[in-house]
Every structure is written in structure tokens, then in C-alpha cells.
Amino acid sequence: MKTNLDTVKRSNAPREVRDAAYHHGDLRTALIQAATATLRERGIDGFSLREAARRAGVSPAAPQHHFGDARGLLTAVATEGFRILGDALANADSAAADRDERIRDQGRSYVAFALDHPAEFDTMWRCARIDTSDAAYMAAAGRAFGLLRAAVAGIPFEMGGATTRADPKAIACWSLVHGLARLALDGALGPAESLRETIDEMLEPVLSCLQV
Numbered sequence: 012m013k014t015n016l017d018t019v020k021r022s023n024a025p026r027e028v029r030d031a032a033y034h035h036g037d038l039r040t041a042l043i044q045a046a047t048a049t050l051r052e053r054g055i056d057g058f059s060l061r062e063a064a065r066r067a068g069v070s071p072a073a074p075q076h077h078f079g080d081a082r083g084l085l086t087a088v089a090t091e092g093f094r095i096l097g098d099a100l101a102n103a104d105s106a107a108a109d110r111d112e113r114i115r116d117q118g119r120s121y122v123a124f125a126l127d128h129p130a131e132f133d134t135m136w137r138c139a140r141i142d143t144s145d146a147a148y149m150a151a152a153g154r155a156f157g158l159l160r161a162a163v164a165g166i167p168f169e170m171g172g173a174t175t176r177a178d179p180k181a182i183a184c185w186s187l188v189h190g191l192a193r194l195a196l197d198g199a200l201g202p203a204e205s206l207r208e209t210i211d212e213m214l215e216p217v218l219s220c221l222q223v
Contacts, residue, residue, distance in 0.1 A: 039077050041067045043091055046074075046084050050130035055137055060084065085134055086141040086148055092131030093151035096124045100158040104168065113162035118188040118214050125192035126206060132192065159185055183221050191217075 045066035049058055060074045060081050067073070078084040103116035125132040134141065135152075142148065154170060160181040161168035191210055194200050201209050 038067070038069065038073065039087075042069070042074055042077060042084065043087050046088050047091075047130045050088065050134060055085070055134060055140060058085065082140065082142055085137070086145050088131060089135045089137075089141050090145070090148045090151050092128060092135045093148070093155050095128060095131065096121070096135075097151060097155040097158060099124050100155060101168070104158055104162060107162075110162065110165040113165075114184060114218060115215055117159055117162050118184070118191075118218060119211060121188045122192045122195060122210050122214075123207065125196060129196055132196070156181070156185070180221070184218065187217060187221065188214075 042063060046058070046063040048066055049062050053062070058081065061071050063084060064071045064074050074084055078087060099120040100117050103120040104113050107113040107116045143152075157170070158168050160178050163178060163181040163184055191200070191214070195206050195210060200206060
């Protein structure tokens with residue numbers, strides 16, 4: 012049987028990537044998964060379209076067909092990261108009882124996301140390697156930051172709300188939890204098995220120093 016460029020080669024692809032492509036017919040998702048696996052193992056400096064294609068079990072031309080170039084695929088990985096982060100922040104937000112709890116719970120969710128999705132987390136902030144003007148990326152990133160900004164302001168989150176001016180208090184909270192996440196990933200906050208407990212204990216007193 013003749014195959015086209017998007018045909019998945021079962022012998023080379025990881026099982027979860029094969030399943031995404033075969034059972035759902037969603038090769039785009041399979042390529043994003045393959046790219047994420049490559050980033051987790053090799054980092055962004057070791058990333059290539061050819062390696063992502065190999066892991067997904069497709070021809071080297073398949074990623075170009077879907078994403079154009081490495082920048083396009085990395086942007087898709089970053090966009091997926093912001094989507095997952097936004098969902099985590101929204102879940103934390105909906106369960107919180109008041110403003111302070113919203114901020115704390117979103118902070119915990121932010122750090123937990125970084126620990127659970129280190130490849131996406133690293134890629135999301137590599138602005139020189141991704142297309143930050145991409146519409147899907149901007150929407151996903153805007154939603155995530157909008158949820159944090161709404162929590163700090165003590166107002167309900169509304170998708171598509173005003174985003175033209177940065178809120179210094181929201182930036183301060185973001186910087187703090189992002190810094191904690193980065194320190195945790197770099198091993199500066201202790202062994203991996205106790206990281207979540209350590210961060211949970213320090214997050215509230217550290218946030219209180221900001222007096223937000």
C-alpha cells in the first residue's frame with residue numbers, strides 16, 4: 012500500500028504517539044507529543060524537526076507540512092503548555108474561597124505545572140525560539156495571565172478582558188511563583204521528593220511579603 016507523507020510508521024514511534032495518530036487520526040497532536048518528548052530529553056538547544064519526526068514515526072517532511080519549521084512546532088508546544096497551565100489556574104481559581112486563597116492556590120498550581128511539564132515550561136518562555144505573535148499562542152498565554160491578574164485584583168476572570176496595561180501586583184506575584192518554579196526545576200530548593208511540600212510551606216509566607 013502506498014503511503015503519503017503523514018503516514019505513521021508503527022515500528023519507530025512511541026506507543027502513545029502511535030495511538031494519537033492512528034486511533035484519533037490526529038498527527039498534529041502526535042508531532043507535538045514527539046516534540047515535547049524530545050525537548051524533555053535534549054532541551055531546546057538539542058531540538059530538531061527531524062528528531063521529532065523520527066519519534067512520531069513519520070517522514071522528515073511531515074512536521075514542515077503541519078508547522079512550517081522548527082519555530083512553528085516549538086510555538087505549538089508552548090501554546091499547549093499555556094493551555095494546560097490555564098486550565099490548572101482556572102481549576103484552582105474556581106475552588107478558592109477568597110482573594111488570598113485564589114492567589115495562593117494559583118501559585119501552587121503554577122509551580123506544580125512546571126514540575127509536571129518541564130519541557131513545556133521551558134519552551135513557553137524561550138521567546139527568541141517561538142512565534143509570540145501567533146494567535147493561538149497569544150490567546151492561551153493571555154488567558155493564563157488574565158486568570159492571575161483577576162485573582163490579584165479580586166475580580167472574576169473574564170476571557171478577553173482588558174490586557175493593555177500590566178498590573179504591577181500581578182507581575183510581582185507572577186515573578187515570585189515563576190522564580191520558585193525555576194529554582195525548583197534547577198534543584199535549588201531541595202530533593203525532588205520533597206519539593207511540593209517545601210513549596211507549599213513557603214508559598215504563603217513569601218507571598219505575604221509582597222503585601223498584594
